[in-house]
Amino acid sequence: MIRVCAIAGGLAMMGLIATNATAVAQTTKPMTRAEAAKLKNPVAATPDSIAAGRQLFGKYCRFCHGASGQGDSPTVPKDMKPSNLTDKTWDRGSTDGEIYLVIQDGAGPLFQMKGLRGKITDQDTWHIVNFVRSLGGPAK
Numbered sequence: 628m629i630r631v632c633a634i635a636g637g638l639a640m641m642g643l644i645a646t647n648a649t650a651v652a653q654t655t656k657p658m659t660r661a662e663a664a665k666l667k668n669p670v671a672a673t674p675d676s677i678a679a680g681r682q683l684f685g686k687y688c689r690f691c692h693g694a695s696g697q698g699d700s701p702t703v704p705k706d707m708k709p710s711n712l713t714d715k716t717w718d719r720g721s722t723d724g725e726i727y728l729v730i731q732d733g734a735g736p737l738f739q740m741k742g743l744r745g746k747i748t749d750q751d752t753w754h755i756v757n758f759v760r761s762l763g764g765p766a767k
Contacts, residue, residue, distance in 0.1 A: 660720055663722070663728035664725050666728075667724070668724075669753060670757060676757045676758075677757050677758050679751070680761075683751055684696075684755055690703070691709040692710070695762070696759065697711045698710050698712070706739075707739050710734075712762050712763075713763040714763075715765050716765070723753075723756050727753065729742075730742065730756065731743060732744060
C-alpha cells in the first residue's frame with residue numbers, strides 16, 4: 628500500500644511540474660522579426676554544418692521548396708507558392724536570425740509553411756540556415 632501511495636504521489640508531482648512547465652511555455656512572448664534580425668548564428672557555416680543542413684532540408688523542406696531551393700517542387704500543393712530561396716528577394720527577411728525564425732515558427736500570415744519548433748533542435752535549425760545561405764539568395 629505504501630508503494631502504491633508513493634507511486635501515485637510521484638505521478639501527481641510530475642503532473643504538477645508538467646502543468647507548470649506548460650503554463651510557462653504558454654506565457655513566453657514570441658520573438659518578433661526585429662528581435663530575430665538581431666540574432667547571431669552560433670553555428671559556423673562549415674562544410675559539415677552545410678551538409679547537415681542539406682540533409683535536414685531534404686527531410687523537412689524539399690517537399691515544397693524543391694531539392695534546389697527554388698520553390699519548384701512537383702509535390703507542392705497547388706495553392707501554395709513556396710519561396711525561391713536562391714533569388715535576391717526574401718520578403719520575410721534575410722538575416723540568419725530572420726531565417727531561423729521562419730524555420731522555427733513558419734511563414735505567416737496564412738502559415739501554409741508550418742514551423743519546425745519542437746520537431747528539430749535549435750542547432751539543427753541553424754544548420755538549415757547555413758544550408759539555405761549556401762544556395763545563394765540575398766547577402767546578410
